[in-house]
Amino acid sequence: MKLDSKIPSGPLAERWKHYRSTVPLVSPANKRKLEVIVVGTGLAGASAAASLAELGYKVKTFCFQDSPRRAHSIAAQGGINAAKNYQNDGDSVYRLFYDTIKGGDYRAREANVHRLAEVSASIIDQCVAQGVPFARDYGGMLDNRSFGGTQVSRTFYARGQTGQQLLLGAYSALNRQISKKQVQSFTRHEMVELVMVDGKARGIIAKNLVTGELERHSAHAVVLASGGYGNVFYLSTNAMGSNVTAAWKAHRLGALFGNPCFTQIHPTCLPQAGEYQSKLTLMSESLRNDGRVWVPSRVEDAQAIREGRLKASDLGEDRRDYFLERKYPAYGNLVPRDVASRAAKELCDAGHGVAPTGLAVFLDFEDAIRRLGRSTISARYGNLFEMYEKITGDNPYETPMKIYPAVHYTMGGLWVDYELMTTIPGLYAIGEANFSDHGANRLGASALMQGLADGYFVLPYTIGAYLSSEIRHAVPSVDHPSFVEAEQRALDFQNRLLAIQGKRSAESFHRALGKIMWEYCGMARSAEGLRHALGLLESLHQEFWSDVLVPGSLNSYNPELDKAHRVADFIELGRLMVWDALTREESCGGHFRVEHQTPEGEALRDDEEFAFVSAWEYHGPDKDPVMHREALNFEEVHLTQRSYK
Amino acid sequence: MMALTGLFLILFLVVHLIGNLQLLAGDGGRRFNEYSHFMSHSLLIQTVSKLNFAFIILHVLYSLWLSRQAHAARPQGYEGKPALQTATWSSRNMGILGTVILLFLIVHLKGFWYELKFGAVPSITYAGAPEPLHNAYQVVRAAYAQAWYAGFYILSMVFLGFHLHHGFQSAFHTLGLSNYRYKPLIRTVGTVFAILVPMLFALIPAVMHLQSLGY
Amino acid sequence: MENQSLRLKLRVWRQASSQAKGAFEMYELAAVPVHASFLEMMDLLNEQLIREGKEPVAFDHDCREGICGMCSLYINGRAHGPQRGTTTCQLHMRHFQDGETITVEPFRAAAFPVLKDLAVNRSAFDRIQQAGGYVTVNTGNAPDGNAVPIPKTDADEAFMSAACIGCGACVAACKNASAMLFVSAKVSQYALLPQGQPEHRERVLSMVEAMDMEGFGHCTNTGACEAECPKGISVENIARLNRSYLAAQLSGGGTSAVATSD
Known part of the structure; x- marks a missing residue:
């Protein structure tokens, strides 16, 4: 598979401006006929859904929580970075770009990161206009603080609740579109399958978590904003419900998974x-x-x-x-x-x-x-x-x-190109669900920035490039054989889980998975440990599918079944993470291989061999995954060993 | 609605109290009887009095509607009993307090207002007065001479105190007249009012009952 | 305190679905670690029920750090349990006695129908906010964040109102099942900021109307909501809403903004 990252050419600082001015547009009359599904309503999902609806697209949002406002972005405490230079301490778009690339240990794409730094200032303006009560100084101006290893004060905050306040802002914009009937919101719904028609993402199968029913939803494009997969470690700072299922179903159908082993430990x-x-x-x-x-x-x-x-x-x-x-x-x-x-x-x-x-x-x-x-x-x-x-x-x-x-956070995620599209046409991944901007390590207060950048200011432009050529297709009927087949897949998966009737709860398997991942694929990883972990995960996988006990029935409110479903996907993901960690024979950012360290015990990168994004292809639960490489070309930044001495 | 009618009734209480305190003037009831006469012959007072009745009825009717709403908003109650209540006792029991006060009002109106208006009231002629006056004082004194009557009055005033304790500040809150700066003031004034006004009201039957016993 | 555990009796509300009739069931837990959170205690109960082949108890929870507002539960007669300023997920078992019987009920309100056991449907809150809990500003349409200075006191007070996590404890605790604290906190956040002024009047009227349509009870100012709110949202917000609502009604007809702030 040839990976095309679609990075525009030209000087780094001009690329996004140029892209925006030349990307194909969709006429207002046509936008009305185009439908988009957004899975997840955190910062990325809610901001994208609201912005797309404002543009005139018909949007459906899905979240497993009982309200879009409860997505786990809500729990972010610290703040959000933006290159405003309000403090006059020498900050600039370039400096934020540089810090992010360097902080990510040179494993992120320059063009994406520069775009992120460029739009960061607009995010703050947007949020203030929505009524987000950021901290202010006595003159009434926005206050900033220095955050997690940066030497400028560029972090905007709202006490210890920045995530909640930003999400409530995006949620309010979403609510406005719901009241205008531009967005249809489905709560307590989980995406359990992706539907592809003629090689393109055309819809999802969503499970109504209250009734247990499976629903078919079709659209011209599907956006996954389903967050990160830190819960593969069982114990993490993620919410209990945070899961990889939506992304994993896409991965199983051909969306490559980028840098899965890059996880951040807080x-x-x-x-x-x-x-x-x-x-x-x-x-x-x-x-x-x-x-x-x-x-x-x-x-x-x-x-x-x-x-x-x-x-x-x-x-x-x-x-x-x-x-x-x-x-x-x-x-x-x-x-x-x-x-x-x-x-x-x-x-x-x-x-x-x-x-x-x-x-x-x-x-x-x-x-x-x-x-x-x-x-x-x-x-x-x-x-x-x-x-x-x-x-x-x-x-x-x-x-x-x-x-x-x-x-705390997973830098890896579905591989996306410059337009945030995965390797499945019409399927996008934004926010923590994609791999794109943080390289091997994320700077503090940059997760909120990326989620909102993708949702407010990137995707609404880039999705037009795809949708402008999709106008000629009507939304497929949900009776299309692809929907029937996808629904059957989801049904079979759940029936299999219910049929096992073993002895152990899904929770106990999740805990066991977490222990393996934390021990062998956590803060320090070794080839020996990782190989051992592959064996352990293999047995855990088999044990799970022969001994899990899921009580209750299919068509009912059954959180145990939903949990088992998520754990099943986590076990497969764990295996992929270990593969990735094993293959990446270097230390960088959050990925620390004990074999690769400086005499002082610092991470030792290998830029000759590993300055690439690993993008993994799924071949089945018991087949080895196949790695594809996207080489990272650094034109602007000179690669140096990080030193914080 | 509860707030507006409530505030009016609070105002009425003040006027009523000032008038009634003349019962304790120690002049054998002359000033009270003159006051009583003035009240029953002033067109303005009579209008306000009608309004007052209307407000009482409105206050009661609206409270009934509110409880029905509250019941509809929570058809199934809780079984768990908290070790510590988070709202004041009076605020949670306004309905009960109000019902007792309503009972009191019925007895009160029957005993005095109805008697004075439609009953056989003795007359009294004061020196220098153009005409004889109803001896309302006499009626009151006779009533308060009965221990149960005076006792019932005093007890009812305790209930009124609790009702006012919540009602006073609640009315300001509902009308949006409360904020961080004024809230402590409203609370304090409300509490003082809720203690002082019923206490002074209760003082009247207490003193007059003691007087009847010859103290 | 270390290594201590509690023996507990739990009286838990079980209800198969919204339509079904519910009842209390008694369960016993032999060893609950004192440092476990209340929800972790519920996890232990569910593990036990699954082992015994019984149906686990459904309850809502997600972030387990007191901010998502998903957890609920009426514990021993109190919304989110006996600790002030605490969500159920942050309530720890060290606040209970060995041998204690704990009564666990769902948040009860007609506007929050039970979905199953202890899980209730709070989407009424979403609908109220859809009625006007926003500023009309499209993406990309915003002036510089510092274009309008906002006095620190106003920004801080707006934040205090915006700290609401939408859990519904105020409704659950109110003897009238009123949603006034929630609605007033939302309205106040915008009322205190210049960005909220242009639509203030319409917002107040339509959010209050939406609240009434959802079947919440009326506010009688008992203050239970403030006392039970895990985020300490003040009832001053309710006074502000009342003031705004009266002002908006009195100025009815016109579309001009009515500024209210303390």
Whole structure:
């Protein structure tokens, strides 16, 4: 398969402008006749659906939650980047572009990232106009903060709820279109199959999660905005329902999957407290602006703390190892997420961890409280401190927080070209569901930016390139044999799950899958471990399909069946991630292969061999996937080894 | 609607209280009887009085409609009993409080308003007065001499206090007259009002009953 | 506290579908870790039920970090349980006693029909917002974000109103099943920002009308909503809505904006 990324030619900074001015347009009269399905209503999905409907397309949206507003974008805390340079600190489109490419460890496409940086400023304007209550300074101007390893203040925020406020903005725009009947919203619906007619995406089979019925929906194009797949690790900061099923069904039908092994581990999450735990909670990265990360220098002290014989306050400065400040003097506690996460893991592996599980490091505000006063700290992080106390029962004003890295975001996703179209004509992937902009590692506060950039400002233009030539086709009838066949596939899949009647719940398989992935395909990966994981996943797959117990029936409200369905797809995805990690014989960003590190233990890239996007093709659950390469050409940026020393 | 009628009734309470306090003037009821005469012969007062009755009825009818709405909005109630209630007792029991107050009103109107208007009321002629006046004071004194009557009045005023405690500030809220700045003030004034006004009302039967016992 | 666990009796509302008649069922859990969240306790219950060949309890949940608003549950007579300012997913079992019987009911309101067991349909909230909970501005049509300065106090107050997560606890806790806190928070966010002014009057009228059509009860200012709101949305929003609504009605006929703010 030849991958055509459709990157326009010309100077990097002019490409998007030029593309926009030359992309074929669809006349207003024709837009009315064109229908688009959007799966997922997070930042990307809601903003795309609203913008497409404003242009005049007929849109249908689908979400598994009970309201579009509950998509997991809602949970983003920290902020959204934009190259506004309101702070006059030297920011620019180029700098945001450069930081994103560099932060992604040179595994993202230059043209996509530049476009992202270009449209970032418009996102802020759009959101302000919608009534998003961003933080403001006393002069009434928008406030910014520096975020996660950048040296300029370009992050816009709304307390610890930036995700919710941005999503409510997009949701309000969506609501406006729903009230105008331009958008039809289907809630508590999950896409369970993609429908292809004559090689093009022409619709979906959606399951009504309340009645269990399968519904056929046809359209001229299908947009997947179904989010990331971090839940393959079972424990992650994702919502319980976040899943890969929509993307995976597309993958099974021929959409290539890009860089599946690129996952981001977030350093400041609450450590796991017990087996029963269902998810991990993120504490905003902004905490690292004032908190200092440390572990006891001596393993004995760490052990005493784990066993409750010593408290953090019992250790004087000489017995503490502020390891991020020690190892990375220039950036200190603000090193990028992957660097901070791996350093914490290394020290815990060496016996310095502080929670009963041994898997936690301290995040200490004692100095900051002394320097700035309790009230300043409370004004900055009050809500986060409260949340921490609510969950753990500890008061962070008095004892240091305990944190540990957790899976947070997946940079990989469906492979898309410059127009955000997958390798299936008419099927688009936007937001976290695609692989496009973050390379091997995402910068803090860039997920919200990408989701909204794709939805508001990229897809509404690029989809025209495809739809302008689709006007001559009417929407296929849902009685078309392709719909009948796709519905049957979905039905068979569920019936198979129900028929097994084994002994273990889907949840227990999910937990087992998560353990394998975290252990062998998590923060540090080795060829040996990954090969071992392939074997484990193979047996898990077989065990799942012979021993899962799904209670209830098909045509009813049956969350267990839906969960089993998602877990089945996650197991297959896990296998693909391991394949990808095994094949990528280098370390870059969130992908750290222990065989490939510098003498100081830093990620060692291999730009000669691996400056490419791996795009995987599905050949069946028990066949090896096939990798295709999209070479990455860097014209503007000079590749350097990242150094945060 | 509850707020507008309620606020009017609150205003009425003040006027009514000022008048009634003359029962305690210690002049054998002369000022009260003069006041009573003035009230029953002023066209304005009589109009306001009619309005007052209308508002009471409206207040009651609307409250009935509200409870029906509330029931329709939650046909099936909860079984779990909270260890701690999150809304004040009075706000949760306005219906019960109101019903007791309505009962009181019926007794009250029957006892005084009906008696004075349609009953056989003794007359009294004061020196220097052009005509004899109804001796309303006499009627009141006789009524309050009965312990159960005075007791019922005093108890009803307690209910009125709780009703006002919620009703006063609630009315301002419903009319949108409350905000962060004025809310504490409204709360305080409301609470003082809800204690003071019923207390002064209750003082009348209490004092007059004690007087009847010869204190 | 470490390694402690609780023995619990659960009295859980079971209802097969919207049409079916429901009833309470008793379940026992032998060892619930004190650090588990309430929903993780429900997970344990469901694992147990699945093992016993019984149907697990349906309940809504998603983000489990207190922001998506998907979780609900009326626990021991309180929306989202006994802790103030907490969603059910952030309620931890350390707040319960060993041996305690916990009553778990769905949010109850005619406008929130039960779908199954503890899961209810809250799409009435979506419909209210579709009636006017937005600013009419097309993508690409926005002036610079700093073109209109917004006083920090207004921006902060708008944020406080916008912090609503749409969970419906206000409706569940209100003795009248009124949705006034929710609607007023939405209206207030726009009322406090300049961007919301041009459509303010129409927004107030149409959102209130939509609310009434959904069959929510009336507000009698008991304040239970504010006390039970996991995000601490203030009833001052309701006063603001009342003020705006009266003003909008009085100025009826014209289409000019009615600015209301404190």
